Amino acid sequence: MMGAMSTRERVLWYLGALAIVLYALFPVAWIISLSFKSQGDLTDRNFLPRNPSWGNYETIFSGSARDLFLPALRNSLGICLIATFVSVVLAMFAAYAIARLDFPGKRLILSTALVVAIFPAISIVTPLFNLWRGIGLYDTWPGLIIPYLSLTLPISIWTLAAFFREIPWEMEQAAQVDGATSWQAFRKVIVPLAAPGVFTTAIISFFIAWNDFIYGISLTSTEASRPVPAALAFFTGASQFEEPTGAITAAAVVVTIPVVVLVLLFQRRIVAGLTNGAVKG
Amino acid sequence: MAAITMNHIVKRYGDGFPAVNDVSLDIADGEFMILVGPSGCGKSTLLRMIVGLEDITSGDMLIGGQRVNEKSPRERNLSMVFQNYALYPHLSVFENIAFPLRLAGTSDAEVKKRVQDAADVLELREHLERKPANLSGGQRQRVAMGRAIVRQADAFLFDEPLSNLDAKLRGQMRTEIARLQRRLGVTTVYVTHDQTEAMTLGDRVAVLRKGVLQQVASPRELYEQPVNLFVAGFIGSPPMNFLPATVQGAALRTPFGDLHLDDRRAKAVAGHDLVIVGLRPGHFEDASLVEEDKRRHGSVFRAMVDVTEWLGDQQYAYIPFEAPAEITAQLRDLSRELDSDQMRTQAIVEIDAMSRLREGREAEFWVDTRKAHVFDPKTGTNLTRDAEAGARMTEEVAQERAEQLTETREGRVTAG
Ligand SMILES: Nc1ncnc2c1ncn2[C@@H]1O[C@H](COP(=O)(O)OP(=O)(O)OP(=O)(O)O)[C@@H](O)[C@H]1O
Ligand SMILES: [Mg+2]
Numbered sequence: 032m033m034g035a036m037s038t039r040e041r042v043l044w045y046l047g048a049l050a051i052v053l054y055a056l057f058p059v060a061w062i063i064s065l066s067f068k069s070q071g072d073l074t075d076r077n078f079l080p081r082n083p084s085w086g087n088y089e090t091i092f093s094g095s096a097r098d099l100f101l102p103a104l105r106n107s108l109g110i111c112l113i114a115t116f117v118s119v120v121l122a123m124f125a126a127y128a129i130a131r132l133d134f135p136g137k138r139l140i141l142s143t144a145l146v147v148a149i150f151p152a153i154s155i156v157t158p159l160f161n162l163w164r165g166i167g168l169y170d171t172w173p174g175l176i177i178p179y180l181s182l183t184l185p186i187s188i189w190t191l192a193a194f195f196r197e198i199p200w201e202m203e204q205a206a207q208v209d210g211a212t213s214w215q216a217f218r219k220v221i222v223p224l225a226a227p228g229v230f231t232t233a234i235i236s237f238f239i240a241w242n243d244f245i246y247g248i249s250l251t252s253t254e255a256s257r258p259v260p261a262a263l264a265f266f267t268g269a270s271q272f273e274e275p276t277g278a279i280t281a282a283a284v285v286v287t288i289p290v291v292v293l294v295l296l297f298q299r300r301i302v303a304g305l306t307n308g309a310v311k312g
Numbered sequence: 313m314a315a316i317t318m319n320h321i322v323k324r325y326g327d328g329f330p331a332v333n334d335v336s337l338d339i340a341d342g343e344f345m346i347l348v349g350p351s352g353c354g355k356s357t358l359l360r361m362i363v364g365l366e367d368i369t370s371g372d373m374l375i376g377g378q379r380v381n382e383k384s385p386r387e388r389n390l391s392m393v394f395q396n397y398a399l400y401p402h403l404s405v406f407e408n409i410a411f412p413l414r415l416a417g418t419s420d421a422e423v424k425k426r427v428q429d430a431a432d433v434l435e436l437r438e439h440l441e442r443k444p445a446n447l448s449g450g451q452r453q454r455v456a457m458g459r460a461i462v463r464q465a466d467a468f469l470f471d472e473p474l475s476n477l478d479a480k481l482r483g484q485m486r487t488e489i490a491r492l493q494r495r496l497g498v499t500t501v502y503v504t505h506d507q508t509e510a511m512t513l514g515d516r517v518a519v520l521r522k523g524v525l526q527q528v529a530s531p532r533e534l535y536e537q538p539v540n541l542f543v544a545g546f547i548g549s550p551p552m553n554f555l556p557a558t559v560q561g562a563a564l565r566t567p568f569g570d571l572h573l574d575d576r577r578a579k580a581v582a583g584h585d586l587v588i589v590g591l592r593p594g595h596f597e598d599a600s601l602v603e604e605d606k607r608r609h610g611s612v613f614r615a616m617v618d619v620t621e622w623l624g625d626q627q628y629a630y631i632p633f634e635a636p637a638e639i640t641a642q643l644r645d646l647s648r649e650l651d652s653d654q655m656r657t658q659a660i661v662e663i664d665a666m667s668r669l670r671e672g673r674e675a676e677f678w679v680d681t682r683k684a685h686v687f688d689p690k691t692g693t694n695l696t697r698d699a700e701a702g703a704r705m706t707e708e709v710a711q712e713r714a715e716q717l718t719e720t721r722e723g724r725v726t727a728g
Contacts, residue, residue, distance in 0.1 A: 204365050205398035207385040209412040209459065219415075223402040 059287070066280040073276055087281035096266055096278045102254035103262030107286070110172055110258060111240040114179035119233045121180075122187035129188070130195035141192070148185035152178075156249045163250055170252045178246045183236035190235065194228030230297045238290060259286045313498055314376030314466040315341045316362060321371035323357050323523075331357045333523040334371075339467075339501060340710075342717045344493055346514035347503045350546070350650055354523040355503040356395075356471055362501060363469050364388050376466060391465035393473045397456040399444040406431075406440040409458040416463065430458040433492065450481045461492070467499040474509065482506075486513065497720040507549045511535070515713050516706065519543050521649075529702060530709040536683070537702030541692035544590050544685060545650050550628065553659040554646075554687075556639040557589045564589055564686070567633035568659075569613035571681045577696040581686050584695070588639060588687040593628065595683055596661035598669060599676035610680040617669050618658065627665045631677075632658040642689055 036044070065073065067083040075081065091100040129137055159178060160169070168174035198221065206216035247261035254262075263282055266275040316339040323332040332354040339345045347355045360366040361373065364385035373380050380388050391412070399408050407414075409430055413423045431437050434454040444452055453473060460468055473489070474482045490513050493500050504510055510517050511531040519526040519534065519542075527539045531547075538544035544552050557564040557571070562578040564571045566589055573581065581587060599612050621628040635643070635657050643657070661677065669675045686696045 199396075199398065201394060201396065201398045202400060204385075205392070205394055206400075206411070206415075208363055208365070208390065208392045210386045210389075210415040210463075212384075212386065215415060219411075220400055 062280045062283050065276065066284045068277065070273065070277055087277040088285075090278045091282050091285070096275070096282075099254070099262050099265055100259070100278075100282055103257050103259045104285070106172070106175075106254070106256050107241065107258040107260075108289070110175050110179065110256070111237055113172070114176045114183060114240045115233055115236040117176070118180050118183040118187050118236050119191075119229060122184060122191050122232065123229065125188045126191035126195050129192045130198075131200070141189070144185035144188050147181060148189075152182065152243075152245050156245055159246075160249055169250060170256050172256050174250050175246055175256055175258065178250065179240040179243065182243065183239050186239065187232045187236050190232045191228055194231070195225065198224050234293055234297060237293065241286070241290065313341055315339060315343075315374075316467060316499060316501065317372075317374040317377075318362075319372040319374070321358070321361065321373065322369045323354070323361060323366065324369045331523050332361070332520075335520075335523075335525045336371075337518055337525065337528060339499060342497045342499055343713065344490075344500045344502065344513060344515045346510045346517040347501065347520060348505060348510040348517055348546075349520035351505065353520045355505075355520055357523075358520070359392075359469050359471055359501060359503050362467075363390050363392050389466045390469055391460040391463065391467075392469040393453075393456045393460050393471065395472045395475060397444075397452050397473075397476075399452060399455055399459075401444055403443075404440065405436060405442055405444065405447070405455050405458075408444060408455055409436075409440075409462050411459060412463045426462050427458075430462045433461070434458050434488075449477050450485060453477060453485060457489070457492070461496065465498065467501065468493070470500070470502040472503055472505070474504075474506070489513065494716065495720065497717050507547070511547070515709055517547075519546060530706040532709070533702040533705040536705065537697050537699070538590075538685070538694055539697060540694055541588065541590070541646060541687045542649070544687070544694065545646055548592060550593050550660045550662075551650070552590045552592050553661070554643055555589045555591065555633065555659065556635040556689075557587050557686075559584050559587060564684075567635070568615060568631075568677070568679065569611055571611050571679070571684060573681070573684075573686075573696075576698075577684075577686065580695045584688065586636070586639070586689055587695070588642075588689050590685040590687060590694075591659070591679060592683070593660045593662040595680040596659075596663065597678045597680075598663045598667035599678040601664050601667055602678045607678060609682050610678050612676060612678050614674050614676050617671055617673060617675050620669055620671055622665065625665055627663050627667060627669075629661050629663055629669055629675075630658050631661060639689055 061078070064078060064080055066087050067085075068075075068080040069082060069084055069086055072081055090096050125140065128134065129141065155178075163169040163174050168177070202220045202224065203216045206220045207213070211219065242260065243258070244260040247258040248264065251257040251261060257265075259282065263279050266278050266282070316337075318335055318337045321332060321335045321337075322330060324330050335358060337345075347358060349355055357366060361368050362375075364380070364383060364387075368381050375388060375390070400411065403411065406427055409427045410423050413426060418426070427440070428437070431440055434457055436451070436454055436458060439447060439451060439455075444455060447455065453476075456473070470489075474485050477485060486509055489502075493513075502509070502513060504513075514531060516528055517531055517534055518528045521542050527534060527543050529537075534543060534547045538547065541554070545554070555566045555568065557566040559565075559581050560570070562573050562575075564573065564581075564587065571589065595610075599607075602610075615631045615633070617629050618632050619630040621630075640657060663669065663677075684696075685694050687694055
C-alpha cells in the first residue's frame with residue numbers, strides 16, 4: 032500500500048501521524064517532567080525541570096506517601112492480574128464454544144455480553160456498595176475482582192470469539208491425520224495459533240481493570256484493597272495548604288510503567304501472530 | 313502400503329441427507345484411484361470417511377484387511393493433502409514437513425534426513441527455512457505433498473489438491489504427482505472434478521452421482537463403454553452429443569438422418585421406441601474429407617452449421633437440431649446436473665482443421681456409427697454397452713500396473 036503512494040502523499044501521512052503522536056504523548060511528557068520537579072518549581076512555567084530530582088519518587092516509595100502508595104500498588108497489580116487471568120480463561124471457553132459449536136442461545140450470550148459492556152458502571156456502584164457491605168465483600172480483593180470481571184469479560188469474549196473464528200480449524204484435522212492425538216493437535220497447532228489473540232485480549236482486559244477508578248474508590252476503604260487510581264485521591268501535601276501534585280505525578284508515572292512494559296513485551300508476539308498469514312493462496 | 317475396501321458405505325449427515333449412499337469399492341494395493349463427480353456428489357465425504365475425519369453411518373471400511381470404522385485418524389496411518397493444504401502457519405517449511413515425524417518421536421538426525429530427502433524430490437531445498445505464508449501456491453502445494461510423503465503411510469489421500477493453482481502450474485503438478493506415485497507405489501485415492509486429472513492420473517476412476525457410485529473402470533473403459541447417460545455425459549471434453557432417435561428395425565432415425573446399427577446393437581435396442589443416441593464429437597467428420605473405404609462405416613447427412621471454432625490443430629462446428637419435448641427436458645436436467653453450460657439441443661462436432669466449412673451454410677457430415685451408444689431415455693441405461701470389451705480394457709490397465717509395481721518394489725529393494 033505504501034509503495035503506491037506518491038512522495039507528497041507520504042509526507043502528508045507522516046505529518047499527520049506525527050501530529051497525532053505529539054498530541055497523545057504531550058500530556059505524558061508533561062507528567063514525567065512534573066514528576067521530576069521540586070515543589071517550588073511546579074509552577075515555574077518551564078517545560079523541562081530546572082533542577083531534576085528524584086524527590087517525588089522518594090516521597091512515594093520511602094517518604095510520607097509510602098504507606099498509601101505501596102499497598103495500593105500491590106493491590107492494583109494483584110487484583111488486575113487475577114481479574115485478567117480469570118476473565119481470559121472464562122472468555123476462552125466461551126469464545127471457543129461460540130466459534131466452534133452450534134448451540135441454542137449463542138446469539139443471546141453475545142448480545143448479553145454487549146449489553147453488560149455498555150451498561151454504565153456508575154449506575155450499579157451504589158447497589159453493589161450496599162450488597163458488598165451486607166455480604167462482607169466490601170474492601171476485599173474479591174470485592175473488586177468480581178466487578179472487574181463484569182467490565183473485562185464481555186470485551187474478552189467478543190475479541191476472542193472474533194479471533195477464534197479466524198483460525199483455520201482444518202489444521203486440527205490435518206494434525207490428527209498426521210498422527211496427533213486430539214490433545215496434541217490442540218497443544219501443537221491450535222494453541223500457537225490462538226496465542227496472539229489470547230495475549231491481545233489479556234492486555235486489553237488488564238488495561239481496563241488497571242484504569243478503573245469508580246469501583247476502586249467506591250468499594251474500598253483501607254489499604255487492604257484500595258487500588259492505585261483510588262489511592263492517588265488520598266495523597267496529601269507536606270502541609271494541608273500544599274497540593275500533592277509532585278507525588279501524584281510520580282505515582283502516575285510509576286503506574287504507567289507496567290502498561291508500557293506489557294505492550295513492549297507482547298507487541299512483537301501480537302504483530303507476529305497476526306501477520307503469520309492465511310493458509311490459502 | 314495397503315488395499316482399501318469399502319462395503320456398502322453410507323453417510324447420513326445430521327439432517328438425514330445421505331451424502332454417500334451404499335458405496336462399495338475395492339482399491340488394490342498400490343493402485344491410483346480417482347473419485348470424480350459433480351460438485352456436492354459426496355467425493356470429499358467419502359475421502360474423509362476413509363481417513364477417519366467423518367463417522368461412517370453404516371457399512372465397513374477396511375484398510376489392509378483390518379476394519380477401521382472405529383479407529384481414529386492417527387491409528388489408520390494414512391496421509392492426506394487437503395484442498396487448501398492446511399499448512400501450519402506458525403511452523404517453517406522444514407517443521408511443517410517434519411510434523412508427522414516429530415509426532416512419531418523420530419530422532420533428530422532421522423527427521424533431518426527424511427525431510428531433506430522429501431525436499432529434494434519436491435525441489436523445496438532452498439525454501440526449508442521459510443514460512444508457508446511467504447510461498448507461492450505451487451510451493452505450498454508441494455510442502456503439503458512433502459508432509460504427506462515424509463512418513464511411510466499406508467495410503468495417500470488427495471482432496472482436489474490442484475484446484476487452487478492456475479492452469480499451467482496445474483499441468484506441471486499433475487505430471488509430478490503421477491511420477492511420484494509411480495515411484496513410491498503407494499495406494500492413492502485422489503478426488504477431483506477435473507476431467508484431465510481424472511483421465512490422465514488414475515488407474516481406475518470411480519464416478520459418483522448424488523452419493524451413488526455409477527461406474528468404476530479404467531479411464532478408457534469409462535470413455536468407450538459408459539454404463540449410463542450420466543457417465544457418458546460426464547467423461548469427455550467437449551462432452552458427448554445426445555441425439556433423440558426412434559428405432560426402425562436395425563436403424564435409428566435421428567435429426568441427422570438414419571444411423572445403421574450392427575446386429576449386436578440392433579438386438580439390444582429392439583423393443584424400444586424412443587431412445588437417445590450418444591455420439592462423441594470426434595466421431596464426426598467433414599464428409600468431403602473422408603475416404604471412400606472409411607465412409608461405409610458410417611452415415612452421411614446434411615446439416616446447417618451454426619458456429620465454427622478453429623483452434624489451429626482442431627476445429628469444432630456447432631450444429632443445432634430439433635428434439636421432442638420429453639427428451640429435451642431430460643437432456644436439460646442432465647446438463648444442469650453436470651454443471652455444463654452447453655445447450656443440449658446442438659451437437660458439437662470435431663472436424664479436420666483443414667476443413668473449410670462456412671458458418672450459416674449447410675454442409676455434409678459423416679458420422680462413424682460403429683462407436684455410437686444408445687441410451688434408454690427413461691432410466692438412462694446404456695443399452696449397447698459391451699461389458700466384455702470394457703472389462704478387457706480395465707484388465708489391461710490393471711496388468712500393466714501390477715508389472716510396474718513389481719518393478720518399482722524390486723527396484724527399491726535392490727537400491728535400498
Ligand atoms: N457437515 C455437513 N452437514 C450436512 N451436510 C453436509 C455436510 N458436509 C457436506 N454435506 C452435504 O453432503 C453432500 C456431499 O458433500 P461433499 O463435500 O462430499 O461434496 P463434494 O463431492 O466433495 O463436492 P465438491 O466438489 O464441491 O467439493 C453435499 O450435498 C453437502 O451439502
Ligand atoms: Mg469436496
